[in-house]
Amino acid sequence: MAFYEIYSHPALIRYKAGVCTSATVFAVVVVCLTYISPLLVAYRSQGFWMKRNTYEEQAVVRFQYETLLVAATDTNGDYVAWSTFHHLNNMLGKKLRIPAVSVREEDQNQDGKLDRLIFQLQLPLKNEENVYSVQLLLTFSYQLFTKSTVVMQSLAYVQHSSSVSGAKLFISGDLRLQQRTPLSHRGLFNIYNVSVIQGSSPFASAYDLDNIMRRYQGRNCNHDCE
Incomplete structure (x- = not known):
């Protein structure tokens, strides 16, 4: 139907x-x-x-006003030295030379982050002393925030030697971060936020340049001057 x-x-x-x-x-x-x-x-x-x-970030770098200077005054190993560490200066005895130091940090582009450190040091010498080599350590605080949050104490090492003595040395370089393994993108990385030079130690081995550089180069992250 x-x-x-x-x-x-x-x-x-x-x-x-x-x-x-x-x-x-x-x-x-x-x-x-x-x-x-x-x-x-x-x-x-x-x-x-x-x-x-990849990304780029300008770190927040501040000079810590910690310095260690060793200047060789002949080719036989004799030297004079100075530091900002009281214990080391006491151990130097007659090899201690108190220099005139001038420090200025500049923010060239006015972005709130320091771009340049101008460090000047005048070392007093005796009439019979001449400088053949210079080793200088400067400590800095170093911080990153954009991807990884990193807070650490870093180091700049300046070294120069010559067979002919000199009266003046000019060094111009850039601080660059050296990293061996990736950093974590979470949390705070502050394992190296300790003094590079153990300025409170009463032992001479704490101020030995070889020991300081060996410990510093053993880090995952360090800060070198080029």
Whole structure:
């Protein structure tokens, strides 16, 4: 038996609610979860398939006003020295020379981060003394914040020697971070936030340049002057 459609009428049902209702809140939450949350996940993950990426950051570097100077006055191993460490100066005895030191830090581009250290040292010598080599240690505080949060004490090592004595030495270089293994992107990395030179130690071995550089080069991160 066949049937024929005699009459049809569509039914339209509308549900309305005010603006300040739970239905409006639910609609807004659904829209946010649908469109905004995927964008946030993509932004925070820095890409879903990224294998390697690089970025640049200017570290916050401040001079710690800790210095150790050794100047060879002949080719037979005799020397004079000076430091900012009381125990070492007491051990130097007659080899101690108190220099005139001038220090100035400059922020050249006015961005709140220091860009240059101007360090001047005038070493008094006796008439029969001449300088053939110079070794100088300067300590700095070093901080990174953008990706990895790093706080550490670092070191600049300046060395020069010549077979001919000199009256003046000018050094210009850049401090660069040396890193052997990747740093963690979470938490605070402050394992090296200790003094590079053990200035409170009463033992001469704590101020030996070979020992200081050996400990410093054994770090994962260090700061060299080039």
